[in-house]
Amino acid sequence: MSVSASSSLSKSNLLKRLRHMNWQGERIDWAGYVFVLPFFVPFLTFTVVAILFGAYIAFTNWSIMGSPEWVGLENFTEAFKDPWVRKAFVNILRYGLIIVPGVTFFGLLFALYVNQRWPLSTFARTAFYSPNVVSATVIGLVWVWILDTQFGLVNNYLNRLGIPNIPWLTSTQWSLIGVSIASIWWDLGFSFVLFLAALQEIPADLKEAAAIDGANRWQTFWHVTLPQIRPALSMIVTLQLIATLRIFSQVYMMTNGGPAGSSVSVIHYIYTEGIVRFRLGYTAAVSLMLFFVILVVTLIQQRLIRERD
């Protein structure tokens, strides 16, 4: 009896000590761990654990049946020789070269316009942002219809101007451009809102000072506005580039990568090879390569921005 009493005493002592434990000069709030648990357990499972598992699969030969068999770098050497992999990686860079400048330029232009607060600017803001809230299915189907070669709205208008039908989504020449047009329409709202927020942060007296100095609109933009929104600009370019290198849903909906792989993206290739054909090890390796490309692109870009500042 005396033993159990002393053990319960030491237990309550331990609890007391824990409760009064300090860290960096302040009492530790143990409840913090309970608060973060429901978020961080699934979050870490679906990011960190999933990535580690994926990295392991990348070094194995595994089609859903049986267990994974270690093959070393075989998947990577095969991927480097695979013409489809090369095509997919070249394509995402081409998507990036069209979509990122498109979204950045028009997003900034529209934000500058709405920021003037001219009549009906709230309507313009709603209009420019609205495509961003609908799903890829909507974007894909609406644009497949609008860009339809024979009866699509765009070609119907072009015909009236005497321009013959353009096979926007059905030719190797145009398919990537057709998907990019829809993507710019879809993605623009996000960067538009971020630009708008950055423009509204610019102190009004800076512009007034420029106006007093007799600067015209272009000079004010170039010497006052642009330096002020530089951080937002670099963030938008980075985020949009990462998003574009991951392009999938529009491609799946609009061309399914075709014709002849002319619009295929890396994620789309991973989808068709890995999920549809169950080449898990191989596509996990391609995923790792994509991750590496995104990492390098992000680092280079941030380095460039830092050097220019």
Added chain:
Amino acid sequence: MSATEAYRRIQVFLKRYNLPVADIPLWIAGMIVAVLWIAPFVWMVSTSLKPPKEVMTKEIQWIPRTVVLDNYQKVFEYPVLRWGLNSLIVAGTATFFGVLFGAMAGYALARLHFPGNRWLFAILIASLMIPTEMTIVPMFVGFLKAGLANTYFALIVPAIPNVFSVYIFRQFFLGLPDELEDAAAIDGANRFQIFWRIALPLARAPLLAATILLFTTNWNAFLWPLLIVFEEGMKTMPVGIAAFTPVVGTHTQLEGFGIAMAGVTLLSLPSLLIFFLLQRYFIEGISRTGIKG
């Protein structure tokens, strides 16, 4: 109203909006672009209301000559109601827990003092640089091997942890004055009571922003539901309607775009409605965090 009176009124109007007369052409040009920008939506609805003969044609009819609901009737021959119900269940549940767990984690990261606090936030920010698509193969295999394909569990649980949610709550709670909580602590309330009764009810703005942004994101989710569900009855609405695309199925090639446009009109309605009614929260939420849903 005399001409001079009208002129004076226009002057007042232009002055109020700070619109110089020389900029009127620019203002009009911008308005035309804004109208063109939403024209695809107008064309979508217009097509969905046309009879098949008026859809596949070279004529351009923005307003249907005859308005019919045939396309909508045909859409409902597919299990669209079931897909819509699935989407509601999945998006509703994932949003509820996404907001709740995000608020809890955001509160702890902002206000509670414990070792690892800053590390967890650093991991959160770093994760934004990692494309989620990186994880599709391992996630797919994991859920398939666990026998969880075609379940609500597989659709809902991975959608729950949402970085935007944590971030926006953390930012809000960082700005909350200490005094409110201190008073409750003196009265003997524990951390959970303080969070539930004092902190959370004050967080109306982030609660609304997180709810609507997470709901539209979850409602629109495409890649993961496409992978993990292959039973017709378990599909979500975006994936179900996606089958109308002429590049994957043959349906639209045969029947034209009327039915497909009716499908996507139904699909886009909830997101567009929420956005039109509550757009202030969308725009503030995104511009304050730089993250989208």
